[in-house]
Amino acid sequence: MKTIIKTKKAQLRQSRPGFFTIIQSFLLSHWHYFTATMSQLSKTPVSTFMTSAALGIALALPAGLYEMMLSVQKVGNEFDNIHKISLFLKPDVSQEQAQKLQIKLKSSASISAVEYKDQKQALEEFKEFSGFGDAINALNDNPLPQVLIVEPSLMYLEPSNLEQLLVTLKQNPEVKTAQLDVQWLKKLFSLISLAKTGVLVISSLLGLAVLLIIGNTIRLDIENRRQEILVTKLIGGTNSFIRRPFLYLGIWYGLLGGILAIVLVDISFLIIKQPLSTLAELYQSDLLTLNSTEISHNIELLTISILLGLLGALIAVNQQLKKIEPT
Amino acid sequence: MIKFENVYKRYPGSKEALANVNLHLDKGEMAFLTGHSGAGKSTLLKLITLIERTTAGKLTVGGNQLDKVKSYSIPYIRRNIGIIFQDYQLLLDRTVFDNVALPLTISGFSKHEIRKRVSAALDKVGLLQFEKYLPVQLSGGEQQRVGIARAVVNKPAILLADEPTGSLDPELSKEIMSLFEQFNQVGVTVLIASHDLALINEMNKRIIRLEHGKVIS
Numbered sequence: 159m160k161t162i163i164k165t166k167k168a169q170l171r172q173s174r175p176g177f178f179t180i181i182q183s184f185l186l187s188h189w190h191y192f193t194a195t196m197s198q199l200s201k202t203p204v205s206t207f208m209t210s211a212a213l214g215i216a217l218a219l220p221a222g223l224y225e226m227m228l229s230v231q232k233v234g235n236e237f238d239n240i241h242k243i244s245l246f247l248k249p250d251v252s253q254e255q256a257q258k259l260q261i262k263l264k265s266s267a268s269i270s271a272v273e274y275k276d277q278k279q280a281l282e283e284f285k286e287f288s289g290f291g292d293a294i295n296a297l298n299d300n301p302l303p304q305v306l307i308v309e310p311s312l313m314y315l316e317p318s319n320l321e322q323l324l325v326t327l328k329q330n331p332e333v334k335t336a337q338l339d340v341q342w343l344k345k346l347f348s349l350i351s352l353a354k355t356g357v358l359v360i361s362s363l364l365g366l367a368v369l370l371i372i373g374n375t376i377r378l379d380i381e382n383r384r385q386e387i388l389v390t391k392l393i394g395g396t397n398s399f400i401r402r403p404f405l406y407l408g409i410w411y412g413l414l415g416g417i418l419a420i421v422l423v424d425i426s427f428l429i430i431k432q433p434l435s436t437l438a439e440l441y442q443s444d445l446l447t448l449n450s451t452e453i454s455h456n457i458e459l460l461t462i463s464i465l466l467g468l469l470g471a472l473i474a475v476n477q478q479l480k481k482i483e484p485t
Numbered sequence: 486m487i488k489f490e491n492v493y494k495r496y497p498g499s500k501e502a503l504a505n506v507n508l509h510l511d512k513g514e515m516a517f518l519t520g521h522s523g524a525g526k527s528t529l530l531k532l533i534t535l536i537e538r539t540t541a542g543k544l545t546v547g548g549n550q551l552d553k554v555k556s557y558s559i560p561y562i563r564r565n566i567g568i569i570f571q572d573y574q575l576l577l578d579r580t581v582f583d584n585v586a587l588p589l590t591i592s593g594f595s596k597h598e599i600r601k602r603v604s605a606a607l608d609k610v611g612l613l614q615f616e617k618y619l620p621v622q623l624s625g626g627e628q629q630r631v632g633i634a635r636a637v638v639n640k641p642a643i644l645l646a647d648e649p650t651g652s653l654d655p656e657l658s659k660e661i662m663s664l665f666e667q668f669n670q671v672g673v674t675v676l677i678a679s680h681d682l683a684l685i686n687e688m689n690k691r692i693i694r695l696e697h698g699k700v701i702s
């Protein structure tokens with residue numbers, strides 16, 4: 159059995175000797191160009207570094223903004239399901255009356271929970287949130303009213319139902335104002351979506367810049383190797399053969415630029431981290447943090463930067479190769 | 486092997502460089518192309534290598550009708566033709582070995598095969614010991630022999646040379662010509678453009694004379 163298979167394989171190899179050689183030399187030549195372009199780049203470390211650094215900066219900006227946007231969005235998501243209504247009570251309402259109202263509201267079908275905060279609690283909270291602690295300590299009277307925080311039942315979370323509930327709640331004589339917390343959330347979300355569009359615009363522009371930088375670098379390299387390209391064309395080199403080393407050059411620039419961008423983003427985040435955590439503490443949010451970028455995001459960034467490198471090289475090569483013809 | 490039938494070539498904005506050329510070179514033939522400066526020798530060779538395209542007429546080389554060839558097949562046609570230039574056209578940052586290996590690399594030969602064939606070609610032109618040198622480390626005659634090795638390493642059926650001895654002294658020129666003769670003896674069709682009438686007459690081969698773009702004999 160074994161010998162039969164062996165002879166079959168041997169026959170196959172003999173009947174198509176060219177096939178393996180071609181595949182093998184195809185793969186080998188790609189590997190060859192990958193390493194050859196690397197050593198070409200390492201021969202001119204300064205210009206390689208400068209190009210890569212320009213690419214790294216151009217890539218780091220949108221990558222960093224994107225990462226920041228994600229963490230802001232996370233904070234937003236935390237509040238996504240909280241559509242609470244704050245009832246600020248009239249100053250002459252006693253604590254007893256307030257608690258009575260709390261119990262009354264709790265029994266309503268449209269309300270799932272009611273939290274009571276007396277004036278002191280409200281003040282404490284305000285101090286923490288606003289950061290004006292010392293200024294408030296200086297006040298003699300507590301200017302804040304008692305607050306009932308109403309959490310609507312799940313089925314009342316539709317915006318129209320919420321508005322209805324708000325009106326009903328306002329009709330209680332003890333209530334001075336009723337405020338739907340969702341309003342500032344709406345503002346936050348529209349801000350986030352504005353920021354998203356901004357990041358998209360900046361990313362597109364800087365992506366274009368990356369294409370231009372790589373395209374121009376490759377164009378200069380092609381110009382420098384004009385003679386080599388001419389000779390290669392004269393002895394029967396196909397365009398794809400001539401293109402190959404330049405495409406690998408683009409891939410390398412994309413890779414180096416991407417790596418530098420990751421490093422730059424991580425360094426910037428390290429720098430921002432301290433002030434940011436102070437800010438987060440102030441707002442009592444564990445979510446407002448910037449960690450070094452996730453691996454999966456890094457891989458995405460590298461993929462994008464390599465593709466941009468390849469594309470930039472492709473555009474430059476296709477444009478230039480047409481111009482270089484033997485005469 | 487090479488057949489011109491009523492071929493015209495006109496460069497844009499100038500008069501005809503070649504007019505009604507009829508010419509036939511058999512397989513395995515060796516011939517010299519001569520004529521005054523501007524007669525059209527280089528132009529004729531450029532048509533064969535598809536560096537320039539014919540304006541009118543029919544040109545057949547090795548079974549391919551060149552006036553019908555699409556530009557994407559040009560590289561594959563050039564691989565069957567070895568070209569030698571007056572200024573050698575070597576890549577100055579590559580070794581002699583790498584220069585000669587270029588046509589094989591282009592065609593995707595294996596490393597092993599490349600080594601074998603390059604060594605054979607360099608041996609043929611007597612430069613085997615120089616394979617690790619850079620072109621600038623060689624004399625003009627040696628550089629031209631590298632050019633010849635590169636042209637023949639692919640075992641092309643046709644060998645073309647435009648003033649291959651133009652910048653060499655008579656002694657070296659003779660050496661180069663006898664190299665061409667050796668390739669011709671193993672069946673390669675050879676066409677050489679040259680001014681050097683004394684040298685050509687010595688070779689005892691067919692001579693094609695061009696004058697103002699016309700073949701006169």
Ligand SMILES: Nc1ncnc2c1ncn2[C@@H]1O[C@H](COP(=O)(O)OP(=O)(O)OP(=O)(O)O)[C@@H](O)[C@H]1O
Nearest residue numbers: 485496497499502521522523524525526527528529
């Ligand atoms: N690229 C070109 N554009 C326009 N005219 C050209 C071009 N190349 C050659 N010519 C013209 O075509 C004619 C033939 O030129 P060609 O180079 O073939 O001559 P030649 O016989 O090789 O001359 P030489 O012995 O000086 O090399 C000349 O009149 C030349 O001016």
Ligand SMILES: [Mg+2]
Nearest residue numbers: 526527528647
């Ligand atoms: Mg000429």
